Amino acid sequence: MSEATTAKHPRSFLERHHHLLRRLHSLTGIVPIGVFLISHLLTNGSVVWGLLDSRKAEYGHAGVATFQHEVDFIHSIPFLFFIELSLWGAIAFHSILGFYYAKTGITNTGSYSFGGNWRYRLQRITGYIGILFIVYHVGTLRWNWTFLTPGGTAWSAEFAGSTMAQILRGSPSELTVAGVAVTAGYLLGVTSLVFHFANGLWTAAITWGLTISQAAQRRWGYACAGLGAGLMVMGWAAVIGFATLDPAEAKATEQKFRLKEQREAEKIGEVIDRERNRVSAIDAPR
Amino acid sequence: MSTATKLDPAAAQRAANRKSAKAGRTVIFRVKRCEGPGKPSRWEEFKVPVPPGANVISCLQHIAANPVTTQGARTTPVVWDSGCLEEVCGACTMVINGRVRQSCSALIDDYAPQEGDVMVLEPMSKFPVVRDLWVDRSRLFHNLQRVKAWVPIDGTYDLGSGPIESPASQGTRYKLSECMSCGCCLEACPQFNLEEDKAAWDTSFIGAHAISQARLFNEHATGAILKDERLDALMGQGGINDCGNAQNCVKVCPKHIPLTESIAAMGRAVTIHGIKKFFRGE
Numbered sequence: 001m002s003e004a005t006t007a008k009h010p011r012s013f014l015e016r017h018h019h020l021l022r023r024l025h026s027l028t029g030i031v032p033i034g035v036f037l038i039s040h041l042l043t044n045g046s047v048v049w050g051l052l053d054s055r056k057a058e059y060g061h062a063g064v065a066t067f068q069h070e071v072d073f074i075h076s077i078p079f080l081f082f083i084e085l086s087l088w089g090a091i092a093f094h095s096i097l098g099f100y101y102a103k104t105g106i107t108n109t110g111s112y113s114f115g116g117n118w119r120y121r122l123q124r125i126t127g128y129i130g131i132l133f134i135v136y137h138v139g140t141l142r143w144n145w146t147f148l149t150p151g152g153t154a155w156s157a158e159f160a161g162s163t164m165a166q167i168l169r170g171s172p173s174e175l176t177v178a179g180v181a182v183t184a185g186y187l188l189g190v191t192s193l194v195f196h197f198a199n200g201l202w203t204a205a206i207t208w209g210l211t212i213s214q215a216a217q218r219r220w221g222y223a224c225a226g227l228g229a230g231l232m233v234m235g236w237a238a239v240i241g242f243a244t245l246d247p248a249e250a251k252a253t254e255q256k257f258r259l260k261e262q263r264e265a266e267k268i269g270e271v272i273d274r275e276r277n278r279v280s281a282i283d284a285p286r
Numbered sequence: 287m288s289t290a291t292k293l294d295p296a297a298a299q300r301a302a303n304r305k306s307a308k309a310g311r312t313v314i315f316r317v318k319r320c321e322g323p324g325k326p327s328r329w330e331e332f333k334v335p336v337p338p339g340a341n342v343i344s345c346l347q348h349i350a351a352n353p354v355t356t357q358g359a360r361t362t363p364v365v366w367d368s369g370c371l372e373e374v375c376g377a378c379t380m381v382i383n384g385r386v387r388q389s390c391s392a393l394i395d396d397y398a399p400q401e402g403d404v405m406v407l408e409p410m411s412k413f414p415v416v417r418d419l420w421v422d423r424s425r426l427f428h429n430l431q432r433v434k435a436w437v438p439i440d441g442t443y444d445l446g447s448g449p450i451e452s453p454a455s456q457g458t459r460y461k462l463s464e465c466m467s468c469g470c471c472l473e474a475c476p477q478f479n480l481e482e483d484k485a486a487w488d489t490s491f492i493g494a495h496a497i498s499q500a501r502l503f504n505e506h507a508t509g510a511i512l513k514d515e516r517l518d519a520l521m522g523q524g525g526i527n528d529c530g531n532a533q534n535c536v537k538v539c540p541k542h543i544p545l546t547e548s549i550a551a552m553g554r555a556v557t558i559h560g561i562k563k564f565f566r567g568e
Binding site for chain 1: 477525550
C-alpha cells in the first residue's frame with residue numbers, strides 16, 4: 001500500500017506540497033484575484049453608473065468623467081506596482097497550476113449531461129479563455145503591445161475612457177470590423193472570467209468544507225449566482241459602455257475634467273501659498 | 287420514485303417507457319466485447335425475445351444459452367460478473383445505454399419498450415476489462431485500504447463493549463454504510479480515470495466512495511482512532527483535493543448516498559487537519 005509506493009520513488013515538489021498548493025490555488029482565485037475582479041469591474045462599470053452622478057455632468061459625459069476620476073484615484077495609490085506584481089504573480093500561479101490540474105480530468109458531459117458536470121467542464125473552458133483574455137488585455141493596455149490593438153491605439157491612463165473607446169471601436173471615428181472583433185473578444189473574456197469566479201466561489205465552499213449539506217450548497221449557489229449576475233451586468237455595461245462612446249466627445253470630457261482638476265489643485269496651491277506668506281509675515285521679526 | 291423522476295429527466299423517461307412497453311417484442315442487444323486484458327474490443331449484436339419483467343441479466347442469460355449474433359454467426363457466450371441479483375452487491379455494474387448502473391435492476395421495459403429497440407451494453411471504462419462486460423475493480427478496494435476504511439478491533443485483549451451511538455449519528459452513518467463498492471460514482475467521475483499501472487494508484491484520484499467511507503469510519507467512536515491517518519491519506523496527491531466538484535457521483539449512486547456531502551464534510555476535516563499540522567510543524 002502507501003508505504004510501499006512512497007519508498008519506491010522520490011516524491012516531487014508538487015507531490016510533497018500537494019495539499020498546500022491545491023488550497024493556495026483555491027485561495028488565490030478568491031484573494032487577490034476574485035476581490036480584484038470585483039473592484040475592477042465596478043471601476044470599469046463607472047462609465048455607465050457614473051451617468052447617475054449629476055455633479056460630473058458639467059464636464060460633458062458624466063460616465064467618462066467618473067471613470068477618469070476612478071482611474072486617477074487608482075494611480076494615486078502608493079506602491080501600485082507592488083500591488084500589480086502580486087496580482088500578476090497570483091494569476092500566473094493560479095493559471096499554471098489550474099492548467100496542470102485541469103489535465104488530470106477527462107470530461108464526460110456527453111454521457112452524464114448533469115448541470116454540475118457542465119459547470120465542471122465550463123470551469124475549465126472559461127479558465128483557458130480567461131487566461132488568454134487576461135494576457136491580451138494586460139499586454140495591450142498595460143504593457144503597450146500596440147501591435148495587437150486595432151490601428152495600433154495605445155491606452156492612456158490620462159485619457160482612460162476615450163482611448164479605451166477607440167480600442168473597442170477600432171478607430172477614432174466609426175466602428176470597424178476589427179473593433180467589433182475586439183469588443184466581442186472582451187465580452188467573451190469578461191463573461192468567461194465572471195462565470196469562472198462565481199462557479200469557483202461556489203466550489204471553493206465545498207473544497208474548504210464551508211457548505212456541507214446539499215441545502216447549504218444550494219443556498220450558497222444562489223448567493224454565488226447572484227454575485228455572478230451582478231458582476232456580469234457590470235462587466236457587460238463596461239464593455240458596451242466604452243464601445244458605444246464617441247471617442248472625440250470622451251476626450252473633450254477628459255480634457256475638461258483634467259483642466260478643472262488642475263485649476264482646483266492650483267487654487268489649493270494658491271491658498272497654501274497665501275497662508276504660508278501670511279504666517280511668515282506674522283513670524284517675521286519686526 | 288416521484289422525487290427521483292422529478293430531478294432526473296432520464297428517470298421520467300424510463301417510467302414512461304415502462305408504461306408503454308409492448309408485450310412479446312424482440313430487442314436488439316449491442317454488446318461491447320473483449321476477449322481479455324489488452325485485447326481489442328468489438329461490437330456484437332444479438333436478438334433477444336423479451337418476456338415481461340425481463341432485466342439485463344436475464345437477457346444475458348438468454349444470449350449465453352443462444353450465442354448467435356443477428357447475422358446468424360455463432361460466437362462465444364458474453365461474459366459478465368454478478369452476485370446478489372438484488373442491487374446490493376455491486377458486482378454486475380456496467381454501462382447501459384451510456385449510463386452506469388447495476389444490470390440486475392435494469393429492466394428492459396424501461397429502456398427498450400418497442401419492437402427492435404436497442405440496448406447497448408458496455409463494461410465500465412474506468413477499470414481494466416477482464417472479459418466482455420466483466421471488469422477488475424481491484425483499484426476500488428485498494429482505495430478503501432488507502433483510507434483504512436475499517437474499525438480496528440484486532441488485539442490480544444478484550445476490547446469490551448462497543449461505544450454508545452446517538453440516533454443522530456446513526457442516521458448519518460447508516461446511509462453511508464449502504465455503499466456496496468459498485469463503482470458507479472467512479473465510472474461517472476471525470477477526475478477518476480483508467481489507471482492500469484498499480485504503482486500510480488496511490489497518487490491517482492481516490493474517488494467519492496473512499497472519501498465517504500473515510501467519513502463513515504471517522505465518525506465511528508472506535509474507528510476514529512485512525513482518524514488522522516485517514517485524513518493524511520486524503521490530504522495527499524490523488525486525495526480529496528483532486529475532486530473537481532462535477533458532482534456526477536451523487537447523481538449516479540444507486541443507493542442515493544449523499545456523496546457530495548461526505549466530500550464537503552471531509553473537505554472541512556482536511557482543512558482543519560491541515561491547519562493543525564501547519565502550526566504543529568509536522
